[in-house]
Amino acid sequence: MQCRTDLGLCVAFPPSPVTRSGTQKAAFVGSSWPAKMAAPAGKVARGWSVLALTLRTAVPRLPGLTQVRWSRYSPEYRDPQTDKEYYRKPLAELTEEEKCEQELRKTQLIKAAPAAKTSSVFEDPVISKFINMMMKGGNKVLARSLMTQTLEAVKRKQFEKYHAASAEEQATIERNPYTIFHQALKNCEPVIGLVPILRGGHFYQVPVPLPARRRRFLAMKWMLTECREKKHRRTLMPEKLSHELLEAFHNQGPVIKKKHDMHKMAEANRALAHYRWW
Amino acid sequence: MATPSLRGRLPRLGNPRKPILKPNKPLILANRVGERRRDKGEATCITEMSVMMACWKQNEFRDEACRKEIQDFFDCASRAEGARKMRSIQDTGESGNLPPMKLNKLLQRFPNKSHV
Numbered sequence: 001m002q003c004r005t006d007l008g009l010c011v012a013f014p015p016s017p018v019t020r021s022g023t024q025k026a027a028f029v030g031s032s033w034p035a036k037m038a039a040p041a042g043k044v045a046r047g048w049s050v051l052a053l054t055l056r057t058a059v060p061r062l063p064g065l066t067q068v069r070w071s072r073y074s075p076e077y078r079d080p081q082t083d084k085e086y087y088r089k090p091l092a093e094l095t096e097e098e099k100c101e102q103e104l105r106k107t108q109l110i111k112a113a114p115a116a117k118t119s120s121v122f123e124d125p126v127i128s129k130f131i132n133m134m135m136k137g138g139n140k141v142l143a144r145s146l147m148t149q150t151l152e153a154v155k156r157k158q159f160e161k162y163h164a165a166s167a168e169e170q171a172t173i174e175r176n177p178y179t180i181f182h183q184a185l186k187n188c189e190p191v192i193g194l195v196p197i198l199r200g201g202h203f204y205q206v207p208v209p210l211p212a213r214r215r216r217f218l219a220m221k222w223m224l225t226e227c228r229e230k231k232h233r234r235t236l237m238p239e240k241l242s243h244e245l246l247e248a249f250h251n252q253g254p255v256i257k258k259k260h261d262m263h264k265m266a267e268a269n270r271a272l273a274h275y276r277w278w
Numbered sequence: 279m280a281t282p283s284l285r286g287r288l289p290r291l292g293n294p295r296k297p298i299l300k301p302n303k304p305l306i307l308a309n310r311v312g313e314r315r316r317d318k319g320e321a322t323c324i325t326e327m328s329v330m331m332a333c334w335k336q337n338e339f340r341d342e343a344c345r346k347e348i349q350d351f352f353d354c355a356s357r358a359e360g361a362r363k364m365r366s367i368q369d370t371g372e373s374g375n376l377p378p379m380k381l382n383k384l385l386q387r388f389p390n391k392s393h394v
Contacts, residue, residue, distance in 0.1 A: 065388045191341070191348050192327065209323055209355035260339050267331045267339075276321035278362065 073111050080113040081105070082123075116140065126182060126216075133220050134237075146237050151177040153242035174249070184248035188219035188255045192266045197275045206275045207266035222255050223248070230254065309389045310382045322358040326351040 081087075089098075116128055127147065135143035154177040162173045174180055193210040196203040210218070227240040247253030284305075289297035330347040337343035366377075376384070 062388070066391070067387055068389055069387050187341075191330070191351065207327065209327070209351065209358075211355075211359065263334060263339050267334060270328065270331055273324055273327060274321050277319045278322070278358075 073109075077109045077111045078105070080110050080117075082113055082117055082119040084119050124178065126185065127178075129216075130181075130185075130220055133224055146241075149238035150241040150245070151181065153238045154180055154245055157242060157246060180249050181245060184245045185216070185219045185223070187251055188222060188248050188259055189215040190218055190259050190262045191215075192263065193218070194262065194266055194269070195276075197272075199275055204272050204275060205265060205269055206272045207269055208276060219255075219259075222258050226254050226258070304392075306392045307390045309385045311378050311385070313378050323351060323354040326354045 091099075116132075117123070131140070131143045131147050134146060155175065158173060158175045158177075158180070162170055162175060165173060174183075190210065192207050193214065194205040195208045197206045223241070223244060227237060227244055231240045244253060244255060248255050284299075286293055286295060287298040289300065326347070330344060330351050333344040333347045341348065375381075
């Protein structure tokens with residue numbers, strides 16, 4: 001099957017030292033495999049027997065070299081697809097590539113999806129990323145509850161405005177907290193970034209185009225930094241965040257100002273753009 | 279070619295002669311290789327960037343007024359990124375060795391044990 005060409009990258013690396021025989025566990029005494037590999041015997045045996053079916057050649061034991069870091073998943077494992085729309089597409093609409101992919105999925109090993117990823121209709125990757133960035137010390141429960149309280153606060157504020165407004169204004173007021181969140185973060189994304197480049201012993205701030213994920217990250221980072229540091233100590237996070245999100249939605253507020261400052265600096269340093277080499 | 283011998287080269291108590299080598303770092307294989315000398319490229323998307331900045335200057339840095347220029351800049355940046363990726367894939371596919379970044383990742387997984 002040639003449809004998965006991205007596996008080529010994994011195959012180019014020498015795979016983890018797994019021997020073909022699934023039975024001899026004593027053979028691994030000499031190597032540095034961790035104890036946890038021995039525990040789920042059934043699963044490991046299944047993994048080994050499946051690996052025996054792959055077309056990869058056996059890796060010789062490398063004397064003097066021990067593997068120190070690897071994941072539970074060998075390169076055959078594929079990422080889980082939690083998107084329900086992918087599976088609901090009728091057979092006629094699928095292209096050859098997609099049919100091939102779906103066939104492969106039936107037989108190949110798939111990694112476990114992380115706990116925070118669901119196939120629910122309420123799942124939103126931007127919100128999940130924001131919750132992860134808000135999280136401190138692994139306290140996902142607290143971060144998620146803060147996020148829901150923020151969205152509720154945004155909704156309440158917008159509803160108050162809606163009920164207080166006249167008929168023409170009611171049409172312009174946006175009440176869905178998710179659209180407000182997305183639009184606010186989109187408004188906060190910088191278009192161009194600054195990178196310190198060493199030239200002649202001095203660091204110059206050179207304007208540089210940013211990839212999309214860097215822009216989204218910066219927007220979220222600025223929003224969180226603004227709320228955590230520049231506000232009064234006693235105000236709660238949902239209150240601060242909802243206020244900042246609403247201001248960013250209307251293109252006002254300190255986060256938008258920070259984005260504009262970045263743009264202005266880039267504009268001032270536009271002559272230095274030739275210091276880039278990419 | 280075999281490694282040149284180290285016998286009697288280092289300043290040690292058991293070595294009667296003058297030392298030949300005086301290494302300032304221990305002679306142990308590191309777990310990384312050096313970067314290859316990359317050829318200097320030049321900056322891409324300068325024209326789009328200057329057009330966008332001229333638009334900003336006229337419209338007081340408002341993004342809604344400069345949508346088209348910003349979109350052009352993003353398109354140019356993604357095209358340059360794609361071209362760079364294609365070039366790096368072609369470059370690394372030709373010679374027999376792995377590129378230094380991938381080699382370093384591999385060496386991190388199979389490090390040289392300099393301790394007991």
